[in-house]
Amino acid sequence: LGPALGTRSITPRMDVSSPRTLTAKAVAAAVRESRAGIVFLSPAAILNVVATAGGLTHSDRVELRGVHTFLSTGAPVSAELLVSANALMPNATPHTPYGMTECLLVTDITLDGIRAAAAENDTGVCVGTPIDANRVLICALDMEGRAAGVPNTQTGVLGEIVISAPHLKDHYDRLWMTDRAAVRDTRRGSDSPEERWHRTGDVGHLDHLGRLWVEGRLPHVIVTANGPIAPVGAEQDVEHVPAVRRAAVVGVGPHRLRQAVAVVETVPPTSRPGLASPDVTAAVRASTGLPLVAVLAVPELPMDIRHNSKIDRSRLSEWAERALAGGKLTAP
Numbered sequence: 001l002g003p004a005l006g007t008r009s010i011t012p013r014m015d016v017s018s019p020r021t022l023t024a025k026a027v028a029a030a031v032r033e034s035r036a037g038i039v040f041l042s043p044a045a046i047l048n049v050v051a052t053a054g055g056l057t058h059s060d061r062v063e064l065r066g067v068h069t070f071l072s073t074g075a076p077v078s079a080e081l082l083v084s085a086n087a088l089m090p091n092a093t094p095h096t097p098y099g100m101t102e103c104l105l106v107t108d109i110t111l112d113g114i115r116a117a118a119a120e121n122d123t124g125v126c127v128g129t130p131i132d133a134n135r136v137l138i139c140a141l142d143m144e145g146r147a148a149g150v151p152n153t154q155t156g157v158l159g160e161i162v163i164s165a166p167h168l169k170d171h172y173d174r175l176w177m178t179d180r181a182a183v184r185d186t187r188r189g190s191d192s193p194e195e196r197w198h199r200t201g202d203v204g205h206l207d208h209l210g211r212l213w214v215e216g217r218l219p220h221v222i223v224t225a226n227g228p229i230a231p232v233g234a235e236q237d238v239e240h241v242p243a244v245r246r247a248a249v250v251g252v253g254p255h256r257l258r259q260a261v262a263v264v265e266t267v268p269p270t271s272r273p274g275l276a277s278p279d280v281t282a283a284v285r286a287s288t289g290l291p292l293v294a295v296l297a298v299p300e301l302p303m304d305i306r307h308n309s310k311i312d313r314s315r316l317s318e319w320a321e322r323a324l325a326g327g328k329l330t331a332p
Contacts, residue, residue, distance in 0.1 A: 001104060010034040019309070020044040023052040024088060028060035031067060039070040039092070041085065043077050043309035050084040067092040073099060075309035076125040076214065076232065078239075079118065082111045098127035098212065102169040102182075102198055106134050107212050117211060123233035124204055124213035134165040135195075136212050138205060139185075144256070145223035147199070151186060153206060158230060160218055161202045162186055168196045203230050220313040222251035222258050229260065229290065231313060237288035238262050243280050245269070248301055249290070250317040252324060259293040261320045263332070266297050273298040273329050294324055302332050 002009030012030035015021040022045040030036065041049060056064075067089040072082070073096060082094045096114070099105035109117070109128025117126035130136050140149030140159040147160035172178045186197030203221060204214040215230035222229045231249040238247040245265040251258035262284050264276060276284065276297040284295045304310040319332035 008034060010036065020048045022048055023055065024049045025052065025055050025060060028056060028063050032060075032063045035066070037066065037068045039067050039089065041070060041072050043072055043075045043081070044303070046072055046077070046081055046085050049088070050081070053088055056088070061088070064089050065091050069093055069095065071095045071097060073097050073105075079111065079114045082114070086111060096127065097131075098214065100200060102200075103163060103165050103167060105131060106136065106163050106165060107131060109211075117207075120207060122207055122213055124215035124230070124236075125232060126207075127212050127214055129210050129212070130165075135163065136206065137162045137164075139199070141203070141221065141228045143223075143227050145218075145221045145228040147203075147218065151197075153210070155206050155208050158203060158205050158215065158228065161200045161204050161212065161214070162197055163200060164195050164197045168198055170196070217313070220250070220317075222249070222260055223256050224251075224259070225257055234260065234262070234288045234290040237290075238264065238284050241280070241283045241287050243267055243283060246301055246311075247284075248311045248313055248316050249292075250313050250320055252293070252317065252321040260290050261294045261296065261324070262292050263296045263298060263301065263316050263320060265299070265301055269299050270297045271299065273323070273331055294320070296320060296323065298332055300331075 010030050010033060012022055012026040014026055019042040027049055068091060070089055070092045077096045086094050094111040095108055097105040097108040107128040107130050109126060113128055114126055137151035137153060138157055138159040139147040139151045139162050140157050142148045149159060151162040182199050183197055201218050202214055203216055203218050204212055206212060215232045220231055234249040235247045238244055243266055245267050247262055247264045249260055249262050252261050253259050266280060276295040281295040285292050302312040302315050304312060316332050323329055
């Protein structure tokens with residue numbers, strides 16, 4: 001994006017196919033060589049940058065003080081992680097914009113905005129309000145977990161996030177079925193025939209201030225006997241447990257009768273996958289209002305290849321179902 005905008009850009013010394021290989025020292029060196037005022041770090045990159053901050057020299061820290069803006073996107077980013085990164089770049093304003101390949105960017109929020117939103121005690125990750133002329137609507141989920149409602153701005157309703165923006169993609173190249181699915185029924189929420197709309201495949205809701213809260217991906221919604229449940233809110237609850245480093249909540253069982261299972265990385269890490277210890281299980285179950293039929297522990301959650309930050313919940317769901325049915329407990 002930087003070169004496309006005519007902005008001088010530099011990639012730090014790292015394996016670009018694996019963002020979690022980025023170190024704090026490599027960031028400082030890149031800032032020094034380019035005199036950068038803006039730094040972009042994926043969530044996985046932030047984790048390792050913070051973890052390797054002990055290797056920074058005084059000169060490195062001076063360079064990082066010159067950064068005025070840093071951004072992170074590609075997966076949910078916690079306020080705690082932003083605070084840790086902000087400590088390395090104390091003069092920078094942290095931003096976590098929401099967007100996708102089809103539309104960069106849709107909404108934006110700063111660390112201060114995240115702190116203000118946290119007071120609302122809402123569910124999911126707050127990604128702020130639409131930028132400029134961008135629009136965000138929600139297409140409500142039905143009891144089958146399908147986005148079947150009319151896209152609108154009603155608050156507090158879980159549904160698929162539907163967006164419109166002047167810079168939204170025109171179409172997918174040679175992907176007719178994907179094109180058709182991405183714009184299905186979007187005209188019903190439109191005020192103008194000239195507007196282009198896009199179904200993101202993400203789920204979430206709008207609050208009373210028009211802020212968007214992202215709660216996961218549409219394929220990862222758990223359809224229970226009482227209706228659809230998004231995973232991110234429960235995952236955030238579980239990650240407040242001191243013995244949990246990272247968590248995923250997935251569904252097992254038949255459609256419309258699915259049950260929720262928590263799969264966690266523990267502190268210290270477990271050496272092999274299996275049932276979590278009784279103490280961890282009790283703490284995890286007590287942390288959330290979502291009933292959990294099981295708590296499983298793994299050495300490492302499977303992540304997406306591109307960002308190293310998005311948990312592969314579909315893979316975890318299939319693994320948990322096999323494990324709880326008595327299958328061999330291999331790594332997910």
